[in-house]
Amino acid sequence: xxxxxxxxxxxxxxxxxxxxxxxxxxxxxxxxCNCTLRKxxxxxxxxxxxxxxxxxxxxxxxxxxxxxxxxxxGLDTVDTMIKGVLHLFQAxxxxxxxxxxxxxxxxxxxxxxxxxxxxxLVRARRxxxxxxxxxxxxxxxxxxxxxxxxMLGILVAYVKMIDSGQVHMGVGMICFSGMMxxxxxxxxxxxxxxxxxxxxRYRGGIHEVRPR
Amino acid sequence: MKSARAEGLxxxxxxxxxxxxxxxxxxxxxxxxxxxxxxxxxxVSRTWALVVAAWVLLVPANLYPIMTVIYxxxxxxxTIISGVIKLAEEGMLPIxxxxxxxxxxxxxxxxxxxxxxxxxxxxxxxxxxxxCTVLYRIIEVVGAWSMLDLFMISILVTLxxxxxxxxxxxxxxxTAFATVVVITMFAAMSFDPRxxxxxxxxxxx
Numbered sequence: 001x002x003x004x005x006x007x008x009x010x011x012x013x014x015x016x017x018x019x020x021x022x023x024x025x026x027x028x029x030x031x032x033c034n035c036t037l038r039k040x041x042x043x044x045x046x047x048x049x050x051x052x053x054x055x056x057x058x059x060x061x062x063x064x065x066x067x068x069x070x071x072x073x074g075l076d077t078v079d080t081m082i083k084g085v086l087h088l089f090q091a092x093x094x095x096x097x098x099x100x101x102x103x104x105x106x107x108x109x110x111x112x113x114x115x116x117x118x119x120x121l122v123r124a125r126r127x128x129x130x131x132x133x134x135x136x137x138x139x140x141x142x143x144x145x146x147x148x149x150x151m152l153g154i155l156v157a158y159v160k161m162i163d164s165g166q167v168h169m170g171v172g173m174i175c176f177s178g179m180m181x182x183x184x185x186x187x188x189x190x191x192x193x194x195x196x197x198x199x200x201r202y203r204g205g206i207h208e209v210r211p212r
Numbered sequence: 213m214k215s216a217r218a219e220g221l222x223x224x225x226x227x228x229x230x231x232x233x234x235x236x237x238x239x240x241x242x243x244x245x246x247x248x249x250x251x252x253x254x255x256v257s258r259t260w261a262l263v264v265a266a267w268v269l270l271v272p273a274n275l276y277p278i279m280t281v282i283y284x285x286x287x288x289x290x291t292i293i294s295g296v297i298k299l300a301e302e303g304m305l306p307i308x309x310x311x312x313x314x315x316x317x318x319x320x321x322x323x324x325x326x327x328x329x330x331x332x333x334x335x336x337x338x339x340x341x342x343x344c345t346v347l348y349r350i351i352e353v354v355g356a357w358s359m360l361d362l363f364m365i366s367i368l369v370t371l372x373x374x375x376x377x378x379x380x381x382x383x384x385x386x387t388a389f390a391t392v393v394v395i396t397m398f399a400a401m402s403f404d405p406r407x408x409x410x411x412x413x414x415x416x417x
Contacts, residue, residue, distance in 0.1 A: 007216075007221075007230055008228075008230060009215075009216035009221065009223040009230055011223055011225075011228060012345060012348075012405045012406065013215075013341075013345065013405065013406055013408070013409040014215040014216050014217055014223070014406040014409060014410075015213050015214075015215060015216075015409070016213070016214050016215060016216045016218075016219055016221065031213070032213050032409070033341070033342060033345045033405075033409065034342070034345070035345070035349075067367070068367070068371055070371045070372060072374060072377060072378055073374075073377055075374045075375075075377060077370070077371055077372065077373050077374060079367055079370040079371040080370075083370045084366035084367055084369070084370045085366065087366070087369050087370045087373070088366055088369060088382060091369065091381060091382060093382050093386065093387060095387050095390060095391070096362060096365075096366075096382065096386055096387055096390045097366075099359075099362065099390050099393075099394065100362060100363060100366045103356075103359055104363065132227075132244050132245065135226075135227070135244075136226050136244065136246070139226065143356070143397075143401075146356045146359050146363075148356075149356055149357055149359050149360050149363060150359075150363045152310070152314075152357075152360055152363075153359075153360050153361075153362075153363030153364040153366075153367060154363075154367060156307055156310060156311065156360065156364050157364050157367040157368050157371065159304060159307050160299070160304070160307065160364075160368070161368070161371065161372065163302070164283075164372075164378070165378075167371075193228065196227045196228065196229070196243065196244070199227070199243060199244070200227075200229065200243050203242075203243060
């Protein structure tokens with residue numbers, strides 16, 4: 001059987017452990033290296049869907065509405081996340097622009113879209129190759145979504161410009177904050193272990209693993 | 213405590229399924245089809261290559277200007293360090309500390325930390341395995357915060373674009389620094405923390 005394996009291994013120190021039943025709300029920690037092995041979430045699928053939908057909805061205004069406006073000697077400029085990337089592209093810094101585009105816009109969007117589609121597939125009980133592909137993609141993309149860092153970048157830029165002219169936070173900033181919270185919570189709470197086990201149950205009975 | 217590898221078992225990196233593997237680098241996971249490896253292949257040499265590349269790129273990243281602030285046609289290009297010093301002189305010490313930590317302390321300490329782990333694995337140094345694992349975890353989490361300077365530049369360049377009155381432009385140092393951040397993140401990913409614990413089993417035998 002692929003599900004209910006009697007043993008599991010820590011992915012950070014390779015300690016072989018005997019599996020115990022985990023009460024809800026508790027997490028399983030490796031006794032050797034203190035790595036969190038399992039942290040089952042209550043209802044991961046519905047919560048994942050709610051958080052992904054929230055972050056995907058807020059992404060549209062967060063990317064396109066003004067994050068900050070700057071006023072100096074009666075001249076106004078507006079900063080949006082998309083404009084920041086385009087500006088770097090036009091100035092010829094395409095590599096940096098690509099990186100900022102990927103880490104602040106593409107990766108978070110992809111992450112939320114992936115979690116949403118994974119949840120939809122699980123709800124529809126379609127545990128085929130597509131779900132496996134999406135789960136693998138999600139594990140690879142999540143570390144490149146750096147919205148918390150971008151948030152700090154906004155704050156540092158704001159404080160830096162405060163003496164030079166008038167800086168105002170825009171509507172985009174509110175949407176960005178909400179979107180960042182939803183996306184980060186989603187990344188932290190989304191529990192793929194339970195979904196992998198459902199995939200295993202569906203593909204079922206390939207072989208059982210026992211230590212020698 | 214026994215490791216899964218000593219029992220002839222391999223943990224699938226993609227779906228965390230325990231699989232019996234006849235040899236160290238063989239086969240596909242029956243659940244997700246991912247390639248099975250007992251340890252990340254060539255983890256140490258790959259990480260070394262990335263660490264060396266990152267050190268080399270840190271030179272242009274710190275020598276070339278990352279940003280130029282021009283008010284009324286006047287202004288000097290700033291490197292990472294001169295930018296931090298300028299912030300501190302202008303009385304924005306907290307911000308100066310944040311920028312210093314994100315763009316100087318984190319990349320340098322991260323590279324030194326990875327090198328310490330690599331040396332520990334190579335020379336079988338008797339350091340605390342638990343502390344090495346904690347160091348590895350910090351390195352993994354902290355890497356993304358170096359992007360702070362780059363995000364800030366992308367915001368400032370757009371925000372302060374008032375033609376002849378005031379303008380902020382990015383500099384070539386930023387390109388090098390961006391590459392350093394990406395390379396150090398890949399270096400942290402290619403290091404296999406299980407190598408630290410393998411030392412313990414070798415010495416037990």
